[in-house]
Amino acid sequence: MVLRIVLSLAFLALAAALWKKGVFRDVRLEVRDRTAVVLFIFFAALFILLKLNRHAALETAAYDLSAFDYAYRNTLEGRFLYTPFFGKNYLQEHFFPSMLLLLPFYAVHQAPVTLLVLQALLVSAASLPFFFMARRLPLPALPALVLTAAFMLNPFLLRGLEFGFHPEMIAPLALVLLFYFYLKDNRAGFIAALLVFLFTKENEWITGLALSLVLFLLDRRKRFAVPALVISVAAGLFIMLYVNVHYTRAFGQYMARYGQYGDTPLQAAAYLLTHPWRLLTANTGIQSLKLLIPVSFLPLLTPVSLAALPDFCMHMLSGKRHQLGLLLYYSAPVITLLFIASAFAYARLRQRAPSRPVWLLLIPVIVMNAGYIRFKEVTPEHRAARALCRMIPENVSVGADNTLIPHLRRQREVTCFLGPDLGRFDYLLVKTMRPSMGADAVKDGLFEEMKSAGGFTLYRNRESR
Numbered sequence: 001m002v003l004r005i006v007l008s009l010a011f012l013a014l015a016a017a018l019w020k021k022g023v024f025r026d027v028r029l030e031v032r033d034r035t036a037v038v039l040f041i042f043f044a045a046l047f048i049l050l051k052l053n054r055h056a057a058l059e060t061a062a063y064d065l066s067a068f069d070y071a072y073r074n075t076l077e078g079r080f081l082y083t084p085f086f087g088k089n090y091l092q093e094h095f096f097p098s099m100l101l102l103l104p105f106y107a108v109h110q111a112p113v114t115l116l117v118l119q120a121l122l123v124s125a126a127s128l129p130f131f132f133m134a135r136r137l138p139l140p141a142l143p144a145l146v147l148t149a150a151f152m153l154n155p156f157l158l159r160g161l162e163f164g165f166h167p168e169m170i171a172p173l174a175l176v177l178l179f180y181f182y183l184k185d186n187r188a189g190f191i192a193a194l195l196v197f198l199f200t201k202e203n204e205w206i207t208g209l210a211l212s213l214v215l216f217l218l219d220r221r222k223r224f225a226v227p228a229l230v231i232s233v234a235a236g237l238f239i240m241l242y243v244n245v246h247y248t249r250a251f252g253q254y255m256a257r258y259g260q261y262g263d264t265p266l267q268a269a270a271y272l273l274t275h276p277w278r279l280l281t282a283n284t285g286i287q288s289l290k291l292l293i294p295v296s297f298l299p300l301l302t303p304v305s306l307a308a309l310p311d312f313c314m315h316m317l318s319g320k321r322h323q324l325g326l327l328l329y330y331s332a333p334v335i336t337l338l339f340i341a342s343a344f345a346y347a348r349l350r351q352r353a354p355s356r357p358v359w360l361l362l363i364p365v366i367v368m369n370a371g372y373i374r375f376k377e378v379t380p381e382h383r384a385a386r387a388l389c390r391m392i393p394e395n396v397s398v399g400a401d402n403t404l405i406p407h408l409r410r411q412r413e414v415t416c417f418l419g420p421d422l423g424r425f426d427y428l429l430v431k432t433m434r435p436s437m438g439a440d441a442v443k444d445g446l447f448e449e450m451k452s453a454g455g456f457t458l459y460r461n462r463e464s465r
Contacts, residue, residue: 137347208232385454
């Protein structure tokens with residue numbers, strides 16, 4: 001990041017010097033709105049290839065790709081969102097009913113790769129409403145296009161995209177649609193997008209409350225702020241008083257991450273409201289800079305950025321490493337709201353200083369967000385390991401490595417937590433470099449070794465022939 005900052009400042013200084021000399025005075029770059037459609041098609045294709053590349057390189061896993069794959073498939077077979085990896089309905093692990101919106105698409109082709117493609121399409125689809133939202137602020141087509149491309153290429157968004165599959169990646173599209181419908185004065189579309197967003201995770205009703213405040217500050221009419229407030233409060237009460245008590249218990253089982261602040265969500269919230277300085281850590285400062293530098297600190301110029309605070313604070317106060325580092329999908333709502341805030345701030349600057357070169361602020365945005373996409377090498381070892389998976393027949397009991405389970409056929413029982421009772425498995429597929437479990441099974445006469453390849457060894461239960 002340091003090199004990118006230096007390059008950004010160098011390009012910024014050069015562009016400012018050239019602007020003062022009048023070099024850009026007669027430059028006119030025309031961009032048509034339909035370019036946004038081309039941009040969407042480009043990112044959709046790129047992201048699909050990226051997801052398939054990660055899958056082929058064994059960088060998807062049972063948690064969470066296969067867990068959702070089995071939940072969707074079991075729903076189509078009559079067992080509502082049951083996943084064997086948790087031994088229960090997935091909504092009892094996390095309450096994100098918005099995941100059901102993808103069920104009709106999954107039904108067309110029931111396989112893990114369908115979820116990978118759907119996630120790529122969901123993320124890339126956010127580019128279209130983002131561009132047209134920016135145009136309604138209003139922004140010229142070129143700055144709108146630059147901000148849209150930077151949003152798609154931002155490393156925090158890419159972290160969520162590259163992680164297997166998770167319903168939280170519905171949030172970017174829902175949030176962008178929410179603001180698009182707000183600017184279009186379409187309350188029905190706004191409410192629909194808000195509901196989808198609120199049910200991407202059990203804690204997002206808190207962000208909904210922040211959104212209602214933002215909408216009140218943006219426009220003191222009550223047309224959008226009041227519905228957002230009422231719906232968010234209703235969702236919060238429903239989740240806290242019914243879902244969390246009688247159904248999911250997600251807040252309870254994940255309270256260990258915030259145990260130092262209280263035993264219940266209300267205790268933790270009360271403590272943090274009276275001790276806000278607990279947020280003032282080095283990590284909070286570092287993550288704030290990582291989020292704000294790629295958008296030229298533009299979000300600080302508009303109240304829209306306040307909507308990102310609940311999710312950001314929740315992650316900074318967590319005891320989980322992935323949340324503290326804003327890894328995986330955790331930062332998706334935060335970075336989306338910051339880019340939306342950047343578009344609002346840029347439009348406001350243009351309106352207040354029309355003769356100033358506000359476009360210079362886009363130079364760091366370009367430099368700081370470009371070049372993070374990397375494709376992995378798919379080696380012969382990866383292909384050999386996937387070939388071992390194909391040797392296992394369908395509808396048997398399998399104990400396998402976490403990274404190989406998404407490549408197996410549909411199984412009667414499948415887990416990466418093998419335990420001492422190996423006899424219940426028809427097949428074992430474990431890492432060759434950790435052979436003790438398979439070797440012990442062979443020594444005890446339970447299993448026979450079938451084949452080793454790609455760093456893994458496949459064993460078959462002698463009684464399952």
